[in-house]
Each structure stands twice: as structure tokens, then as C-alpha cells.
Amino acid sequence: MGRKKNKDIIPHEAIRRLSLYLRALKWLSRKKIKVVSSDEITKYLNTIPAQFRKDLSYFGGFGKRGVGYNVEALIREIEKILGTNMVWDIALIGAGKLGTALLGYAGFMEFNLKIAIAFDNDRSKAGRVFGNIRIEPISRMKKEIREKKIKIALLTVPAQYAQKISEDLVQCGIKAILNFAPVNLHLANDIHVAHVDMASELGSLVYRLKHKSSHK
Amino acid sequence: MGRKKNKDIIPHEAIRRLSLYLRALKWLSRKKIKVVSSDEITKYLNTIPAQFRKDLSYFGGFGKRGVGYNVEALIREIEKILGTNMVWDIALIGAGKLGTALLGYAGFMEFNLKIAIAFDNDRSKAGRVFGNIRIEPISRMKKEIREKKIKIALLTVPAQYAQKISEDLVQCGIKAILNFAPVNLHLANDIHVAHVDMASELGSLVYRLKHKSSHK
DNA sequence: ACGTGTGAACCGATTCACAGCA
DNA sequence: TGCTGTGAATCGGTTCACACGT
Known part of the structure; x- marks a missing residue:
């Protein structure tokens, strides 16, 4: 199955958090927010910005430096990673x-x-x-x-x-x-x-x- | 509150496992088993004997060397630790x-x-x-x-x-x-x-x- | 200037391995 | 002898801190 990064093993907990990130992103999307930084999104989550960035980095670089993450695009990426992009x-x-x-x-x-x-x-x-x-x-x-x-x-x-x-x-x-x-x-x-x-x-x-x- | 051991901080997960140990012990008790070793009980749990012993050691020494743990006594001890010895x-x-x-x-x-x-x-x-x-x-x-x-x-x-x-x-x-x-x-x-x-x-x-x- | 991406440092928890006791 | 109790070693995950890209 398509590995994005090949380096390392992915912490089990990182996967659980991915679901939580997805939920938060969908909520932001409903609020019509287009771009979000790791600082912003982790206000709604029980974690810190570095954790959010590190978790995503296991799968690739989805953000733009100096800007943040595109909400819609990241939703699609995480759904693809989790496998929940299909019923x-x-x-x-x-x-x-x-x-x-x-x-x-x-x-x-x-x-x-x-x-x-x-x-x-x-x-x-x-x-x-x-x-x-x-x-x-x-x-x-x-x-x-x-x-x-x-x-x-x-x-x-x-x-x-x-x-x-x-x-x-x-x-x-x-x-x-x-x-x-x-x-x-x-x-x-x-x-x-x-x-x-x-x-x-x-x-x-x-x-x-x-x-x-x-x-x- | 009455600390049994004073040394160290107790892993959060150890507490969660205590509940699982309690459940397994009650099950053994219903089967009229009087004494159980860490080897035996962890067959029914998702963990290893050393973990069971270490977890209990945060609260005191409840077993008998060469023998094992008294099922009824340990049930009462864990209930006391968790605080579930009262409604x-x-x-x-x-x-x-x-x-x-x-x-x-x-x-x-x-x-x-x-x-x-x-x-x-x-x-x-x-x-x-x-x-x-x-x-x-x-x-x-x-x-x-x-x-x-x-x-x-x-x-x-x-x-x-x-x-x-x-x-x-x-x-x-x-x-x-x-x-x-x-x-x-x-x-x-x-x-x-x-x-x-x-x-x-x-x-x-x-x-x-x-x-x-x-x-x- | 700003926020991401990430190697390195750190920290806590698990597991090992054996001393201690029945 | 057998199984507990526990320091020490190890492991994995989190957090830090900064280089990098836009």
C-alpha cells in the first residue's frame, strides 16, 4: 500500500489523533474556514501544535510554511490516509x-x-x-x-x-x-x-x- | 490520602489496568479459585506478568513469594485503591x-x-x-x-x-x-x-x- | 516574518533480569 | 524451588528548538 514517507514506524496514538484532527477540520470547514495553522487548530484539541505537525509529517508535508494548512485539502488527505474516503x-x-x-x-x-x-x-x-x-x-x-x-x-x-x-x-x-x-x-x-x-x-x-x- | 509507597509517580495506564485486574480477579473468585500467580492471571489479560507485578508494586506488596496472590484479599485491596469499595x-x-x-x-x-x-x-x-x-x-x-x-x-x-x-x-x-x-x-x-x-x-x-x- | 517540518533531547512507561523471601 | 518485588536497561512517544521554505 502506498507509503508516503518510508522512514519510520507510525505511533499507534498518532492514528487515533488523526481521527480527531479530521473531526476538527470538518468543523472548521462547516464554519467556512479555508486555512488553519497548527496553533489555531490545536486550540480545539487536547494536544499541542508540535504534536499535530509531527503526526502529519509521518504521512507527508501537507502545510505551507508561513501560512498553515488548507482545510479542505487536509480533510481529503486524512480521509485517504485513514481509508475513510469510501463507505x-x-x-x-x-x-x-x-x-x-x-x-x-x-x-x-x-x-x-x-x-x-x-x-x-x-x-x-x-x-x-x-x-x-x-x-x-x-x-x-x-x-x-x-x-x-x-x-x-x-x-x-x-x-x-x-x-x-x-x-x-x-x-x-x-x-x-x-x-x-x-x-x-x-x-x-x-x-x-x-x-x-x-x-x-x-x-x-x-x-x-x-x-x-x-x-x- | 494514605500512600502505601512513597517513591514514585504512578503511570496513568497502571490505574486503568487495575480495573481490568479487578474484573479478572472477580471472575476467578466466582470460579472458586483462591490463589493466582501473575503468570496465570495475565493469560486472561492483555498484558505480561511483569506488568501486573509492577503495577501492583506501586501500591504495595500483595503477593507471597513462591506462591502468588490471594484472590479475595487482592480484590479487596484493589477496591480500596480504586475507591470502589463503596457505592x-x-x-x-x-x-x-x-x-x-x-x-x-x-x-x-x-x-x-x-x-x-x-x-x-x-x-x-x-x-x-x-x-x-x-x-x-x-x-x-x-x-x-x-x-x-x-x-x-x-x-x-x-x-x-x-x-x-x-x-x-x-x-x-x-x-x-x-x-x-x-x-x-x-x-x-x-x-x-x-x-x-x-x-x-x-x-x-x-x-x-x-x-x-x-x-x- | 511567519508557520511548517524534523532531527535531537527528553521523558515516561514497559520490559528485563535477578535478588529476596516463603 | 518458585514466584514476587524492583532497580536498571530499554523502548517508544512527546516535546523542543531551529533550519527551511514561502
């Missing part, structure tokens, strides 16, 4: 309370991600429709994900099923999982897993609160 | 799809956290009940949070209201916010903010997927 279909597994809430969440479209199909093992849920998506019985999961060539899944099933179902997902071609279940998934290491763990986030907030350490 | 009431602001899903989420109780009150600015929602919690109009927010002395809030309002409402929350005594809105909050730095950003997590997953870099 990705994603699957949702587990249509419980959280799952159905995500079915109605518009925020994924920000990154061109579209929940295209959803499954639940509760047969009484199958057929119900949330936000344009019809819930399918889980027995159809493997077949449909394979047929539709979906690569990304949101996993919102109870903890005790998460490992087993994630293995099924890998079998039918899923390559990336956003895991909401409070367990660590053990999968082949070419499978990309991100974990959203609200309870443990709150756990560390309680610690910080109790110990009055200043936030960052 | 914390939390407030939920924004009873949209995500907010109401969280009202029904049992996982917070794992860390002794209880959603005690919920608010929404949509008056037609006020009075409705989700998972034992009655939605209150947002006009009552400041008064009630102050009266109930709540220190932690879940913020599930649309992005454009998040900054303003978070300032209101700080005014009435909130010290920690778990922010689900896709914006960076600017608050005094004794306010602890954690950000749950599902869309940007997915954004970086797409990058990793596209670039086939092996997961971790």
Missing part, C-alpha cells in the same frame, strides 16, 4: 440495549462507516427494525457476513458469548472488531481489536477523583 | 438513545457505581422511567446534583451542548465526567474527564485494517 459497511452483533442504541447513532457516518446489518440470538428480536436496520437471527450471521464481504464488526453481546462469537466472526472474514463486552478477546494477531470499556473508564475516574491528582 | 452515585445527562441504553446497563455495578439520577432537556421525556430511573427535566439538574452531592457524571448529550452543560456540571460540584460527546471539553484541570469516542476508535480500526499492520 465501509459494518456489522453489529448483539441487539440489546446498547446495540440498538448504536443502530440509531449517526456519528459513525462521520467516518463513512455504515451499519449495514445486525444480528441477535434472541429469535423474538429477529425481524424488528431499528433505524432502518432489520435484526437478523444469528444463525444467518456467518453466511451473510461472508456474502456481503463485511470486514468490521461491532460486538455488543454479553461477556460470556463474546469470545465464541468473535471467533465465528473471524472465521467468516471479519478483520476488525470494536468490542463492547467487558472481556479480553483472544484472536489471531492479524485481527484488529479495539475495546470500549465504559465501566473500567469510570473505575479509573473514581481513583483520580479520590486522589485529587490534577487532570493531565 | 458512588452518578448522574446521567442526556437521555437519548445512548443515554437510555446506559440507564439499563448493569456493568457499572461491577465497580460499585450506580446511576442515581438522569436528566434530559426534552420535556416530553421528563417523567419517563428507564431501569428504575425517572428522567428529570434539565432545569432541575444543578439543584439536584448539588443536593445529592454527586461527583461523577455521564455526559450523553449532542455535541453542540456538551461544553455548556459540562460547565454547568462543574458549577454544581461535579468533579469527574465520562464524556460520550464527540468534542473535546475545556474545563478547569482539577476536573477529570475521560472520553469514550466510538467513532474515532472505528476510524483507527479502518486504518489498521487497510494497512494490515499486525495488531499490537
Whole structure:
């Protein structure tokens, strides 16, 4: 795949920040701002100008010295880097309370991600429709994900099923999982897993609160 | 507050892992396992034995050399460290799809956290009940949070209201916010903010997927 | 003059490797 | 013997500071 710079390894965190930069840039674009400096944009972000510039420098030089960055152009560049310049279909597994809430969440479209199909093992849920998506019985999961060539899944099933179902997902071609279940998934290491763990986030907030350490 | 060790500063990430250790220990406890070694427990976690030992060593020596860690005792120690050995009431602001899903989420109780009150600015929602919690109009927010002395809030309002409402929350005594809105909050730095950003997590997953870099 | 791009310095966190203790 | 606890070594990422281009 087209490497812009060949030198070095890209910090994992730099990628996460790229999404945040993209969001900020889109916001500036809506405000009709054409050009922005690293100083300006990082006012809206939780980082410093040097970090912004360094992160972008892993992928190329997108700014103009003495001027700043063209907002529209940089949006397109970052979308190209992230791969969100095209629509990705994603699957949702587990249509419980959280799952159905995500079915109605518009925020994924920000990154061109579209929940295209959803499954639940509760047969009484199958057929119900949330936000344009019809819930399918889980027995159809493997077949449909394979047929539709979906690569990304949101996993919102109870903890005790998460490992087993994630293995099924890998079998039918899923390559990336956003895991909401409070367990660590053990999968082949070419499978990309991100974990959203609200309870443990709150756990560390309680610690910080109790110990009055200043936030960052 | 009672420092066990006095030497050094505790890595932020070590605290996050403490929550994960606690969860794993509780799981072992349910399986009637009495003693566990750092080797054993890290099989269920995304880390290595040395990390587990080092993390605990910031707070004291809880293991027995040649043996391992007493599961029940370590659970109590970590709960004491995190501060989750007592129930914390939390407030939920924004009873949209995500907010109401969280009202029904049992996982917070794992860390002794209880959603005690919920608010929404949509008056037609006020009075409705989700998972034992009655939605209150947002006009009552400041008064009630102050009266109930709540220190932690879940913020599930649309992005454009998040900054303003978070300032209101700080005014009435909130010290920690778990922010689900896709914006960076600017608050005094004794306010602890954690950000749950599902869309940007997915954004970086797409990058990793596209670039086939092996997961971790 | 101004803001980017980047090597170098720095800093914090992870991992190693082994001493210490049951 | 076996596993913990921990200084020391290492690693990766952030920040600095300035040369460079416009």
C-alpha cells in the first residue's frame, strides 16, 4: 500500500489523533474556514501544535510554511490516509440495549462507516427494525457476513458469548472488531481489536477523583 | 490520602489496568479459585506478568513469594485503591438513545457505581422511567446534583451542548465526567474527564485494517 | 516574518533480569 | 524451588528548538 514517507514506524496514538484532527477540520470547514495553522487548530484539541505537525509529517508535508494548512485539502488527505474516503459497511452483533442504541447513532457516518446489518440470538428480536436496520437471527450471521464481504464488526453481546462469537466472526472474514463486552478477546494477531470499556473508564475516574491528582 | 509507597509517580495506564485486574480477579473468585500467580492471571489479560507485578508494586506488596496472590484479599485491596469499595452515585445527562441504553446497563455495578439520577432537556421525556430511573427535566439538574452531592457524571448529550452543560456540571460540584460527546471539553484541570469516542476508535480500526499492520 | 517540518533531547512507561523471601 | 518485588536497561512517544521554505 502506498507509503508516503518510508522512514519510520507510525505511533499507534498518532492514528487515533488523526481521527480527531479530521473531526476538527470538518468543523472548521462547516464554519467556512479555508486555512488553519497548527496553533489555531490545536486550540480545539487536547494536544499541542508540535504534536499535530509531527503526526502529519509521518504521512507527508501537507502545510505551507508561513501560512498553515488548507482545510479542505487536509480533510481529503486524512480521509485517504485513514481509508475513510469510501463507505465501509459494518456489522453489529448483539441487539440489546446498547446495540440498538448504536443502530440509531449517526456519528459513525462521520467516518463513512455504515451499519449495514445486525444480528441477535434472541429469535423474538429477529425481524424488528431499528433505524432502518432489520435484526437478523444469528444463525444467518456467518453466511451473510461472508456474502456481503463485511470486514468490521461491532460486538455488543454479553461477556460470556463474546469470545465464541468473535471467533465465528473471524472465521467468516471479519478483520476488525470494536468490542463492547467487558472481556479480553483472544484472536489471531492479524485481527484488529479495539475495546470500549465504559465501566473500567469510570473505575479509573473514581481513583483520580479520590486522589485529587490534577487532570493531565 | 494514605500512600502505601512513597517513591514514585504512578503511570496513568497502571490505574486503568487495575480495573481490568479487578474484573479478572472477580471472575476467578466466582470460579472458586483462591490463589493466582501473575503468570496465570495475565493469560486472561492483555498484558505480561511483569506488568501486573509492577503495577501492583506501586501500591504495595500483595503477593507471597513462591506462591502468588490471594484472590479475595487482592480484590479487596484493589477496591480500596480504586475507591470502589463503596457505592458512588452518578448522574446521567442526556437521555437519548445512548443515554437510555446506559440507564439499563448493569456493568457499572461491577465497580460499585450506580446511576442515581438522569436528566434530559426534552420535556416530553421528563417523567419517563428507564431501569428504575425517572428522567428529570434539565432545569432541575444543578439543584439536584448539588443536593445529592454527586461527583461523577455521564455526559450523553449532542455535541453542540456538551461544553455548556459540562460547565454547568462543574458549577454544581461535579468533579469527574465520562464524556460520550464527540468534542473535546475545556474545563478547569482539577476536573477529570475521560472520553469514550466510538467513532474515532472505528476510524483507527479502518486504518489498521487497510494497512494490515499486525495488531499490537 | 511567519508557520511548517524534523532531527535531537527528553521523558515516561514497559520490559528485563535477578535478588529476596516463603 | 518458585514466584514476587524492583532497580536498571530499554523502548517508544512527546516535546523542543531551529533550519527551511514561502
